[in-house]
Amino acid sequence: SQTIHQWPATLVQPVGSPLSLECTVEGTSNPNLYWYRQAAGRGLQLLFYSVGIGQISSEVPQNLSASRPQDRQFILSSKKLLLSDSGFYLCAWRPSAAGELFFGEGSRLTVL
Amino acid sequence: RKEVEQDPGPFNVPEGATVAFNCTYSNSASQSFFWYRQDCRKEPKLLMSVYSSGNEDGRFTAQLNRASQYISLLIRDSKLSDSATYLCVVSPNTGGFKTIFGAGTRLFVKA
Numbered sequence: 001s002q003t004i005h006q007w008p009a010t011l012v013q014p015v016g017s018p019l020s021l022e023c024t025v026e027g028t029s030n031p032n033l034y035w036y037r038q039a040a041g042r043g044l045q046l047l048f049y050s051v052g053i054g055q056i057s058s059e060v061p062q063n064l065s066a067s068r069p070q071d072r073q074f075i076l077s078s079k080k081l082l083l084s085d086s087g088f089y090l091c092a093w094r095p096s097a098a099g100e101l102f103f104g105e106g107s108r109l110t111v112l
Numbered sequence: 113r114k115e116v117e118q119d120p121g122p123f124n125v126p127e128g129a130t131v132a133f134n135c136t137y138s139n140s141a142s143q144s145f146f147w148y149r150q151d152c153r154k155e156p157k158l159l160m161s162v163y164s165s166g167n168e169d170g171r172f173t174a175q176l177n178r179a180s181q182y183i184s185l186l187i188r189d190s191k192l193s194d195s196a197t198y199l200c201v202v203s204p205n206t207g208g209f210k211t212i213f214g215a216g217t218r219l220f221v222k223a
Binding site: 034036042043044046049059088090099100101103104105106108 | 144146153154155156157158161199201203210211212213214215216
């Protein structure tokens, strides 16, 4: 069966520090991968999606970036965090362009 | 206009009540529709897909009205465990890869 792993689960970072969140999917190949952010009390905001290795589409201009170095690995990064980057980051996958999204357990980021 | 709009609530209902949520979407080319449930500080999880003919899963019934571009979720005989945020989710046609989430409707079921 397919599983999705996301880490770290929780982190507290100072403003201006770098960020790296990692997500891996097991049990499938060539998944569509997504990064969402959910600010406190808000809906999910699509940040990036990827349909293949090295193929990244960005939905919102920001100081975040994403990379897909391997088929089942998706990384969210920042060189310098802002206070506004605080939130709940969710990685998700699905086997094709349509259908159900499966989420990782999320990474809760607090920028101080 | 937001791509997917939901009444944020909160809806406060007693156990056993019937509650209905609506969701409207702006992209008439949308093809796939879902309701997700999100518990506090947890990831969203699929509650049910929404089919053109409507579908039911136990106490939950989902309806799609393409002409009016809205989706509904009906929960009958509410349980305390139904307390959560319910997210309306819309995907465009198969040529696109974006899935848009509504901001969610908060439900509190009280004893």
